[in-house]
Amino acid sequence: MAAAPLYCVCRQPYDVSRFMIECDICKDWFHGSCVQVEEHQAVDIDVYHCPNCDDVLGPSLMKKRNNWHRHDYTEPNDGTKPVQAGTSVFVKELQNRAFASGEDILLRMRGEQVTQRYLERHGFHYPIAVTEMEGLGLKLPPTTFSVKDVEEYVGGDKVIDVIDVARQADSKMKLSEFIKYYTKPHRPKVLNLISLEFSDTKMSKLVEVPDVAQRMSWVENYWPDDSFFPKPFVQKYCLMGVKDSYTDFHIDFGGTSVWYHVLWGEKIFYLIKPTLDNLALYEAWSSSPNQSEVFFGDKVDKCYKCVVPQGTTLLIPTGWIHAVLTSQDCMAFGGNFLHNLNIGMQLRCYEMERRLKTPDLFKFPYFEAICWYVAKNLLETLKELREDGCPPPNYLVDGVKALIGALKTWLKREPSSEVPDNIRPNHLIKELTKEIPKYDLPICREHPTSPSTEEAIQGMLSMAGLLCSKTENVASSQEPWWPSPSQHLQLEKRDCEQHRLQGNKSLIDSQGNSSSKRPKKGMATAKQRLGKILKLSRQNRVFVQHS
Ligand SMILES: [Zn+2]
Numbered sequence: 001m002a003a004a005p006l007y008c009v010c011r012q013p014y015d016v017s018r019f020m021i022e023c024d025i026c027k028d029w030f031h032g033s034c035v036q037v038e039e040h041q042a043v044d045i046d047v048y049h050c051p052n053c054d055d056v057l058g059p060s061l062m063k064k065r066n067n068w069h070r071h072d073y074t075e076p077n078d079g080t081k082p083v084q085a086g087t088s089v090f091v092k093e094l095q096n097r098a099f100a101s102g103e104d105i106l107l108r109m110r111g112e113q114v115t116q117r118y119l120e121r122h123g124f125h126y127p128i129a130v131t132e133m134e135g136l137g138l139k140l141p142p143t144t145f146s147v148k149d150v151e152e153y154v155g156g157d158k159v160i161d162v163i164d165v166a167r168q169a170d171s172k173m174k175l176s177e178f179i180k181y182y183t184k185p186h187r188p189k190v191l192n193l194i195s196l197e198f199s200d201t202k203m204s205k206l207v208e209v210p211d212v213a214q215r216m217s218w219v220e221n222y223w224p225d226d227s228f229f230p231k232p233f234v235q236k237y238c239l240m241g242v243k244d245s246y247t248d249f250h251i252d253f254g255g256t257s258v259w260y261h262v263l264w265g266e267k268i269f270y271l272i273k274p275t276l277d278n279l280a281l282y283e284a285w286s287s288s289p290n291q292s293e294v295f296f297g298d299k300v301d302k303c304y305k306c307v308v309p310q311g312t313t314l315l316i317p318t319g320w321i322h323a324v325l326t327s328q329d330c331m332a333f334g335g336n337f338l339h340n341l342n343i344g345m346q347l348r349c350y351e352m353e354r355r356l357k358t359p360d361l362f363k364f365p366y367f368e369a370i371c372w373y374v375a376k377n378l379l380e381t382l383k384e385l386r387e388d389g390c391p392p393p394n395y396l397v398d399g400v401k402a403l404i405g406a407l408k409t410w411l412k413r414e415p416s417s418e419v420p421d422n423i424r425p426n427h428l429i430k431e432l433t434k435e436i437p438k439y440d441l442p443i444c445r446e447h448p449t450s451p452s453t454e455e456a457i458q459g460m461l462s463m464a465g466l467l468c469s470k471t472e473n474v475a476s477s478q479e480p481w482w483p484s485p486s487q488h489l490q491l492e493k494r495d496c497e498q499h500r501l502q503g504n505k506s507l508i509d510s511q512g513n514s515s516s517k518r519p520k521k522g523m524a525t526a527k528q529r530l531g532k533i534l535k536l537s538r539q540n541r542v543f544v545q546h547s
């Protein structure tokens, strides 16, 4: 039996999981870690001399830099090639660009206000910024927590994916090597770490995700303990980026919503609404060959710049297209979650990933499997609501409709390998479909035949959901969108003022917002509110059917 060939100074057989480099002189292969060459450094070497050969021939020959604006810095700087995303020229230009203000779209809320109940009532369509995190349920290490502490808790041997920002390329290295790089006074390149998921490490106990993310999460609510598929871990990421790190425009995998908290340093988010127009533009840009040479923010009507300083938590809803600049060395924590509020948009994002042929590594793990689990659970929810005589909220009806459509499509595709064993797909789809039409009575939303006060109030409270559900079905090129957060808040403020006039002070909090306390009685107010909602819906060109 022939022995396996041996390589490197360590004379070991080939191991697919370890990065290797070939000596350009003796043609032997070497483990990067045995000869102190990191994967990201290999691209800078023109002619590699291994430790044996450099005794004779001297050190390796390095590539020569010719430019600061191309992913390949050896390309000639003759003014013929455009600037590419991530390069140092790009980052400088980015900081001088003009953007719409993030304040136009950000909902500024206190931690205690960001509840599942709030989002169910108002929808989760705009990013939320929280500066007073009390009540959010988010637990974090102290602001003195350093990158060395991360190494301590996670273990330096963990292999991580880092992004070489100037090349927008991915490479692997040990966490200990990254920390060494991070803490050196001179950094020869910009490396960014955004994919360190630490749920399965000792660091996990130092971080609790915001209550709202935990409570709404599909994985937390619907992933069965006995699932054949491994449970997706996407809840806890630690992000460590050095100044000038840049992540180009993207949508989070599977259309997940995401929370970020900046523990120290600063990040700048460039945010774009997921309107149908913008999503179509994004898809075209993503599949274009010169993607890195085109700034996507210039392709859309509005791109909002949003500075996220130390101590701020940002929640980004489903589908928002965003780029991120690390404006100062930064440590941030974050996590992704799927939920029931924007099922249609989540599915739309997933289908887009498929069309763009996104590699599995960058997709939500077992997205289709979780959708089957969710379908099974939502069937029970719909049944229970029906038995209790409660109409399901609009977001749920629309979400389940979208889900049924997606499940049917997936079943027709080959192979539909992610249907969990204990689920009878066709039966489930049939049962789910049966639960839907009973509630499909849009007429009632506007003109209840016998409107009880409670119904009227329910109707107006679901405003955001109503607008959302209707707009999602309108596929015109000038599709309307959800009312902006400022309209949203103004509406609430006006309502509060009315109550102030009526002498009901208890409804108004210190900021003049009505927060979670709602009027319980008063048909007049409810009617006025409905009036406003209809006016608002017309402004947004929402078509509400009359009987
Ligand atoms: Zn070796």
Ligand SMILES: [Zn+2]
Binding pocket: 023, 024, 025, 026, 027, 028, 049, 050, 051, 052, 053, 054
């Ligand atoms: Zn050699």
